Amino acid sequence: MNGPDMDAAFHASPSSSMLLHTDTPHEPAHNASFSPALDPSFNPAFNPAFNPSLHGAYAAALRMHGACSGSRPPLPILPQALTRRAFLKSSARAVALSGLGACLLSACGGGDTTDVPAAVQLTSVENFRDVSGSGAGYPTTDGRRTRRGMFYRSGALSPDDADAATLARLGIAQVYDLRVAAEVDARPDRLPYGAVRSELDISPIDVSAVRPASEAEAVAWMSEAERRLVIDAQSRSRFGALFTQLANTAGPQVFHGSTGKDRTGWAAALLLAIAGVPLDVIMQDYLLTNTVAASAISARIDALARRTDATVAARAKPLYEAQPDVLQAAFDQMQQSFGTLNSYLTSGLGLSQGVIDTLRAKLVV
Numbered sequence: 001m002n003g004p005d006m007d008a009a010f011h012a013s014p015s016s017s018m019l020l021h022t023d024t025p026h027e028p029a030h031n032a033s034f035s036p037a038l039d040p041s042f043n044p045a046f047n048p049a050f051n052p053s054l055h056g057a058y059a060a061a062l063r064m065h066g067a068c069s070g071s072r073p074p075l076p077i078l079p080q081a082l083t084r085r086a087f088l089k090s091s092a093r094a095v096a097l098s099g100l101g102a103c104l105l106s107a108c109g110g111g112d113t114t115d116v117p118a119a120v121q122l123t124s125v126e127n128f129r130d131v132s133g134s135g136a137g138y139p140t141t142d143g144r145r146t147r148r149g150m151f152y153r154s155g156a157l158s159p160d161d162a163d164a165a166t167l168a169r170l171g172i173a174q175v176y177d178l179r180v181a182a183e184v185d186a187r188p189d190r191l192p193y194g195a196v197r198s199e200l201d202i203s204p205i206d207v208s209a210v211r212p213a214s215e216a217e218a219v220a221w222m223s224e225a226e227r228r229l230v231i232d233a234q235s236r237s238r239f240g241a242l243f244t245q246l247a248n249t250a251g252p253q254v255f256h257g258s259t260g261k262d263r264t265g266w267a268a269a270l271l272l273a274i275a276g277v278p279l280d281v282i283m284q285d286y287l288l289t290n291t292v293a294a295s296a297i298s299a300r301i302d303a304l305a306r307r308t309d310a311t312v313a314a315r316a317k318p319l320y321e322a323q324p325d326v327l328q329a330a331f332d333q334m335q336q337s338f339g340t341l342n343s344y345l346t347s348g349l350g351l352s353q354g355v356i357d358t359l360r361a362k363l364v365v
Contacts, residue, residue: 126156128155131146134148146364153254155257156258157175157191178242178257179201180204205225218316219318237349259296260293287324289322
């Protein structure tokens with residue numbers, strides 16, 4: 001899948017039932033609407049009867065919260081016409097209420113998981129997970145699935161001895177550190193055995209001094225920061241370098257920031273979009289940070305409360321979590337500035353069509 005075909009899948013996915021605007025690149029895009037498939041069997045991301053096999057840390061977290069018990073609350077039937085933003089926000093609410101997102105992301109459709117590597121569980125590395133999910137991988141809009149064990153995403157890669165041994169068994173060839181020098185100095189990488197490290201130096205979204213007056217203001221601040229990340233020329237150049245190296249390097253590879261949420265989350269979302277994963281599933285993968293990194297997120301919020309007070313920490317909570325509006329803002333900005341996914345990848349990130357095709361070939365079974 002390349003060029004217009006990839007955009008067609010991304011912008012008019014039957015699995016996500018979502019239409020994105022595809023104006024000429026660099027012209028501001030207008031809001032679009034979609035007509036969701038109301039037949040739950042047509043849309044696996046919102047099928048209440050979904051009953052996947054569970055694997056790894058995602059499954060453990062899910063069982064702990066009881067989200068995959070025999071009965072789930074019924075999912076809402078979406079109206080015939082919603083904006084893309086409303087669709088993704090309703091998707092996120094449905095995930096939160098039903099536990100379906102974690103179930104979906106644990107095995108993503110069920111099916112035969114024979115010969116699929118088990119999900120990697122690391123206790124000392126924040127938010128480490130396979131870009132392609134666990135179980136049988138994520139579904140794509142053309143009826144295929146994402147390939148596990150190729151690309152991993154993570155927070156700071158500072159494993160203890162036990163986790164270092166686990167990483168060594170993955171055969172990781174390359175580690176891409178998205179952090180700037182100050183972040184690296186504060187918490188240096190401990191490389192998996194045999195891996196080579198590359199520094200990409202993408203400026204972080206620094207929330208340390210942000211004191212929003214409300215949770216809504218915190219979400220708005222993060223959304224604007226993510227928009228800047230999407231269009232910043234230096235960041236685009238570095239993301240382009242990341243994807244080019246991911247395409248051209250053989251073997252399993254890891255990219256990471258400090259917490260694996262903002263820079264890492266955008267890179268992972270773009271890779272899944274290249275693979276043809278429906279946008280609603282991409283959103284659920286993004287929000288999975290709140291489950292996988294729950295203890296680290298709570299620790300940061302608690303630390304802020306100790307430095308300030310509980311009210312300040314409560315208002316700032318969205319700064320530390322993955323928020324659906326933030327990823328939506330990133331895709332909105334991509335659309336407004338470049339028109340289409342393929343235009344953003346080629347004109348914005350400087351990727352050749354060959355690199356895009358290679359990434360998809362690596363990502364899709």
